Amino acid sequence: MTTLAQRIARWPKAELHLHLEGSIRPATLCELAARHRQPMDAETVAALYRYHSFRGFLNAFKRVTALLRTPDDYALITQRLTEELLAQNVIYAEVIVSAGVMLRRQQDVEANFAAICEAARPAERRGLRLAWSFDAVRQFGLAHIWRVARLAVQLGSQGVVAFGVGGDETALPTRSLQPVYEFVAAHGLHRLIHAGEIGPPSAVREAVEVLGCERIGHGIAALRDPHLQALLIEHGTVLELCPTSNLRTGALARQLRRRKAGLRDHPLPQFFRAGIPVVLATDDPALFETTLVREYEQAARLGLSVGELRRLAAMSFRAAFLPERARRAMLRRFRAAC
Template sequence: MADSQDLAAKIAKLPKAELHLHLEGSITPSTVSLLGERRGVAISPESAAARYQYTDFAGFLDAFKWATGYLKSPEDYSLIAHRLADDLVRQNVIYAEVTVSVGVMLRYNQNVEVNFNALAEVADRYRENGLRMMWIFDATRQFGADAAMKVAVLAAKFQKRGVLAFGIGGDELSVPTGSFRAVYEFARSQGLHLLIHAGEIGGPEVVRESLDLLGVERIGHGIAAMRDPVLAERLATLRIPLEICPTSNLRTGALARQIGKPKAELSDHPLRDFVERGIIVVLSTDDPAMFGTDLVTEYSNAAALGLSQSQITRLAEASFSNSFLPPEEKRPLLEQFRAGARKLDLL
């Protein structure tokens, strides 16, 4: 026990990176309450917290939709980006690729350029204080390919302001993966990196199709690979990282669904098995406020699953080495990580 506390304290101090983190999933109950106040709607933090108590994936998507429904103006986006950045600084996260649900912004007929400028300004400010935030523009699968193309066009347009990648999230069971082929081809032609949520609640075939038809470079979740050793081996060989978010998989019911049980426990999670099969894993929180987690907690989960200290250090390093930054920008961050790990006796 003393050892695990000691490790958690070291992980808290370690300079960290996070690659699967939704801006809108970082809206805490007290922030929803404040956003409601701006719109003249009284929402107590307690009632907002109650909205985050879903038991399945559909309930989670509803809660996500409900909270994002209070984001109207660039000031609102600025507020949530500030609060997210403060929380990352608190955790000694020095690099984050933050996913923005641009598909949802377009659905609400919002001005993406104005909202994104507000986000980019927050990133500029925090960069001076040692936190680098880059962006992933995310389309929503259930809104279909035409809506996704609009998101990809905007992602391409704002690359110079820090957008690195295009991805798709939402309900994996809604629209077939192959229908987004032209969207991913366009995004690739524009120099964007490519990723997708796949094998979260969907089966291994969604992961396979994402590799074969879309050419993605990272997979959000991909826990369905636990049901398909051939796919797991392929992910390891191709060095396609899985962005693994244990608390999220428990809270959304995604893991229970993959193992065919009404409820899953942390001990059911394939994280350790993936690491031992040689799959690159980047550990993340997904929607920290909505799942009541943070990055240090996820590393403690990895330790609880039996990963050794050196395996955990390698996981933490993987979140730097598998970022979408160009190599020359990645290098100084990796050096900062290694210096921190050495100081904490983790290397």
């Protein structure tokens, strides 16, 4: 008998919301710590990955990225991530690189990105197609966000297909980002943003109407606003849903204005069946102790049938920033395997 997980593992899959720095498994973090002569034992690492709030999560992300200091470090984590993706039969991934964190630490973003691309090549030869998105950190301010946007445009010819803003959503009004988003769009980049994760429905609405974002990271605030749900359907704006992430960071409980939320409270089935374009992703698979296959299992626990899971998985190819020919070829492969 084939289990659901085995069945899903065999499907060729795409993943569209995945942070490179959030993919560092504990063993790799220990390796990086030893490399920089700050040895960490397994218990210290486990404690780092154990947090109970959105702030706690941002703090863990900060401490993990503090061990990324050289292009070689970025090469190592890229190699590990691409191996994991291949093992799960992911054939296409759009990986978010926190160029903002690199800038903050006064690193050479171009050198780091060159090392990342180089480290990804063996996996690409084995059938994993990758595209990159540069992410700025909202709480670092507008001048910082502009610098990341210019770098994303500059490296567009080397595989950066999108620009986004992440971090603390409450730090800057969404509207203030409009000129930055106009700039990246004018240079042919796709527009992403983390919105409505812990922020209000209005943040998602402005991301769609003012910034012209094509996909929204999370956007679960829409569960509080039926008009926003209608707007997402009308614009065809895609929500990148990451159920485990929303539980681990407490974002879902915050949106529900409760102290705690469980998987059953996640709006994935409601959004999916209402016709909102949604894709399923891991966000930070190591920090949330998950995998893409596990997220599909979560969706099954939420009541999605195998047929619905298949439609959901196909959505990741449809919503991908891929040239049309490549998209059609991947969808054909997907259908043949299912």
